[in-house]
Every structure is written in C-alpha cells, then in structure tokens.
Amino acid sequence: MKTTGFRSFVLYLLLFAFLGGIGWFVINLAANGEKWAAQPYNGHIYASGSTLSAGTITDRTGLILAESQEDRRVYAESESVRRSLLHTVGDSSGYINTAVQSVHRSHLMGYNLIFGLNDTIFSGLGSSIQLSVSARANAAAFDAFEGRSGSAFIFNYKTGETLVKVSALTYDPMHVPDDLLTNERYDGVFLDHTLVSTYVPGSIFKLVTAAAAMDTFTDWETRTYTCENRFALGDSTVTCLDWHGTLSMEAAMGHSCNIYFAKLALDIGPEKLQETAEKMGFNEQFSFDSVTTADSEIDLSSVTELELAWSAVGQADLMANPYHMALLMGAIANGGSTPEPYIIGSGSNTKYTLVSQSTANRLHDLMRTTVSYYYGDSRFEGYTVCAKTGTAEVSGRDPNCWIVGFTEDEDAPYAFAVCVEDGSSGIRTAGNVVIAALNALK
Numbered sequence: 001m002k003t004t005g006f007r008s009f010v011l012y013l014l015l016f017a018f019l020g021g022i023g024w025f026v027i028n029l030a031a032n033g034e035k036w037a038a039q040p041y042n043g044h045i046y047a048s049g050s051t052l053s054a055g056t057i058t059d060r061t062g063l064i065l066a067e068s069q070e071d072r073r074v075y076a077e078s079e080s081v082r083r084s085l086l087h088t089v090g091d092s093s094g095y096i097n098t099a100v101q102s103v104h105r106s107h108l109m110g111y112n113l114i115f116g117l118n119d120t121i122f123s124g125l126g127s128s129i130q131l132s133v134s135a136r137a138n139a140a141a142f143d144a145f146e147g148r149s150g151s152a153f154i155f156n157y158k159t160g161e162t163l164v165k166v167s168a169l170t171y172d173p174m175h176v177p178d179d180l181l182t183n184e185r186y187d188g189v190f191l192d193h194t195l196v197s198t199y200v201p202g203s204i205f206k207l208v209t210a211a212a213a214m215d216t217f218t219d220w221e222t223r224t225y226t227c228e229n230r231f232a233l234g235d236s237t238v239t240c241l242d243w244h245g246t247l248s249m250e251a252a253m254g255h256s257c258n259i260y261f262a263k264l265a266l267d268i269g270p271e272k273l274q275e276t277a278e279k280m281g282f283n284e285q286f287s288f289d290s291v292t293t294a295d296s297e298i299d300l301s302s303v304t305e306l307e308l309a310w311s312a313v314g315q316a317d318l319m320a321n322p323y324h325m326a327l328l329m330g331a332i333a334n335g336g337s338t339p340e341p342y343i344i345g346s347g348s349n350t351k352y353t354l355v356s357q358s359t360a361n362r363l364h365d366l367m368r369t370t371v372s373y374y375y376g377d378s379r380f381e382g383y384t385v386c387a388k389t390g391t392a393e394v395s396g397r398d399p400n401c402w403i404v405g406f407t408e409d410e411d412a413p414y415a416f417a418v419c420v421e422d423g424s425s426g427i428r429t430a431g432n433v434v435i436a437a438l439n440a441l442k
C-alpha cells in the first residue's frame with residue numbers, strides 16, 4: 001500500500017509540473033507571441049533581413065504606399081511619394097523603428113494568437129492598413145524642401161487626422177543606397193525629425209513670450225517698447241534686423257522685432273516665461289501612434305539678463321520639437337486644446353490643453369494680423385492663414401527656417417509646423433513647403 005501511495009504522489013507531482021509548464025508556455029505565448037513571430041529570422045516573413053510578407057499600406061485615397069509582391073516589398077510608384085513618406089511608412093529592414101512598418105509590424109504580418117501566422121504563410125497577404133496621410137500633399141511638401149533637411153507636419157485640428165508628415169534627409173526605399181550605413185552623408189537618416197528631433201526655434205518662440213505677457217500684464221495690448229536696432233545689455237547687445245522705433249505687441253509680432261520681445265521678457269521675468277512655456281508643452285513628451293516624441297526644452301532657472309533677452313526671441317539655449325509645435329498650433333486654433341494627431345483608424349480620445357481659451361484667441365488674432373498685414377494673404381491662395389515664421393541662426397550654416405500656424409477654414413482646418421535646415425527665410429523657405437502642401441490638399 002505504501003508503494004502505491006508513493007507512486008501516486010510522484011505521478012501527481014509530474015502532472016502538476018506538466019500542467020504548470022503548459023500554463024507557463026500559454027501565458028508567454030499570449031504575451032510575447034507577436035514578438036516571436038516577427039523576429040527577423042522568421043523565413044516566412046523576411047528574407048535577407050527585408051520584410052517580405054506583410055499587408056498593403058495605402059494613403060487616404062487608397063493609393064498604394066507599400067505592398068508585398070512575390071518575394072519583395074514594393075513601395076509607391078512615385079519617387080517623391082516614396083521618399084516623402086519613408087519615415088512614415090518605413091523601410092524594408094526595420095531601421096526606422098518609429099514608422100508604421102515597425103510599430104504595426106505584427107498587425108501587417110497578419111499575426112493572431114490562435115492561428116499565428118498561418119493565414120499570412122498560406123495566402124502571403126497579411127493585414128492591410130490605410131493611413132490618413134495624403135501621398136500627393138506629402139510629395140508636394142517634400143519637393144518644396146529642394147533637397148534640404150528638416151520636418152513638415154500638418155494635421156486636421158478638429159479631427160486629429162494626420163495629413164502630411166515629412167522627415168528629410170531621406171532615401172528611396174526602392175533603391176536603397178549601397179553606402180547607406182557607411183557614408184556620413186546619411187548620418188541620422190533613420191531618425192524621424194518630426195517626432196524625435198529638436199531645433200532652435202528662433203522667432204516662432206515670440207508666440208510663447210507674447211502668451212507670457214498676456215498672462216502677466218493687463219495692459220499687454222497697449223504696452224510699447226522702442227527698438228533702435230541695438231539694445232545694450234550687460235557687456236553685450238541684443239540686435240534687431242531693422243530700426244523699428246516704438247512698437248505695440250501687434251506691430252512687434254508682425255515685424256518680428258527682437259528688441260521689443262527682449263525688453264518685454266525682462267519685464268516678464270524668467271520664472272513667468274518658464275511657467276508659460278511649460279504650460280504650452282515645453283519640457284513635456286507627447287505621443288504619436290504609440291511613439292513617444294522628443295520634448296521641446298527650456299531652462300531659464302539661472303539665466304543672465306542677456307540670456308533671458310535672447311531666449312525671449314528663441315535664439316538661446318532652448319529647443320523646439322516640430323510635432324509639439326504643430327500641437328501648439330492646433331491648440332491655439334481650437335481655443336486652447338487639440339486632439340492628439342493620429343495616422344491609423346479614428347485616433348484616441350486624448351486631448352492636450354496647451355493654452356487658456358483667452359490667450360488662444362489673442363494669439364490667434366495676432367497670427368492672423370501677421371499674415372494679412374505683413375506676409376500677405378495672396379501667398380496662401382484659397383485659405384485664410386494665421387502664422388508666425390522664424391529664422392534661427394545656426395553656427396557655420398545658413399539658418400533653420402520655421403513657419404508655424406493654421407488655417408481658419410471650416411472645411412479645411414489644418415495646423416502646421418515646418419522647419420527647414422539651411423534655408424534663406426522663414427516665409428520663403430519654410431513657407432513654400434506649407435504652400436505646396438496646402439495647394440495639394442485642395
């Protein structure tokens with residue numbers, strides 16, 4: 001009897017160990033199955049490190065951006081479309097890990113927990129994805145970069161639909177350069193500048209300084225400062241492009257007068273300017289399609305008066321992320337809040353509040369006047385645009401050129417942020433990118 005009891009005990013022990021092992025495997029399969037199936041050494045999916053069997057990716061009109069044909073991944077017919085959307089669609093080797101082909105890899109491969117990759121292996125199709133972007137507008141924006149690097153992002157600030165998302169430097173995924181990994185001219189080519197890069201903001205930061213003044217002074221609208229081209233501060237000077245004389249906020253924004261905003265910031269003080277910048281999303285990370293974006297950076301905790309003055313005009317030790325700048329424009333356009341932009345499906349319900357309603361409306365009016373009186377509405381035919389440009393000096397190169405803003409049009413409510421490296425002027429270099437994209441979105 002004793003022997004039987006001992007045998008039963010051993011059998012039970014083995015049974016528990018077996019069931020435990022099965023349970024452990026099932027839990028891990030559920031948690032990690034997608035990752036296991038998507039490993040680059042899975043020969044059903046990849047060959048020589050390139051995505052083979054994955055679903056089709058289309059733009060908002062159904063135009064094919066990427067599909068699998070026989071044994072290779074094929075991208076859009078137009079080279080401009082392919083290059084403009086490289087960082088959005090992705091490459092065949094998975095180097096661009098913020099792109100749809102990486103972020104949604106298991107979905108594109110048709111993975112599901114019960115059948116694994118069987119559907120994909122037998123049909124070779126995978127699951128398809130439609131993106132909200134317009135291939136036509138992306139190509140138009142990209143061509144307007146004229147070979148320069150930078151970032152362009154445009155989204156519908158009412159719905160959150162992403163329409164344009166260009167990151168340059170780029171390459172053609174159908175003709176991958178042989179020296180892509182070795183030639184230093186391709187340094188940083190896998191980075192999506194829209195999401196993970198930051199640039200010196202230059203004069204677009206005057207919008208933040210203006211917002212800080214609106215929060216601080218009840219007389220901000222009638223308050224004047226005088227620009228005499230140079231403003232001595234400590235043992236240095238703040239300079240302006242012109243001799244603007246005595247200006248109000250509206251004229252100072254239109255002329256983009258450095259000295260007006262420098263003097264204004266000295267009265268606002270570093271704490272209040274820092275607080276306003278942080279309310280507006282500086283030093284904060286945001287999300288885009290489950291990618292965490294780089295934060296715009298500002299730290300005025302121990303600045304000198306001279307550094308504060310240059311910070312107020314965006315020309316000091318502070319940085320802006322293009323995606324965040326677009327969000328801020330969406331928030332100003334929308335009376336304070338913006339939906340989180342999306343590229344697949346109908347988005348999340350995430351909203352970002354970056355400015356109070358009254359400040360949003362005041363900035364809106366200032367940006368509208370800046371276009372109508374100073375840049376000229378004729379540049380933006382067919383749209384009513386509110387904007388601010390900036391040129392940020394970069395040592396040893398031509399400036400970074402920015403334009404940020406939005407359209408007022410009910411049926412085309414677009415917020416945009418464009419930064420072009422090595423350009424000539426905000427309105428010409430970056431403005432042309434926005435104009436090309438807006439025209440293509442008509």
Ligand SMILES: [Zn+2]
Pocket residue numbers: 227228229240241242243244245256257258259260
């Ligand atoms: Zn001036």
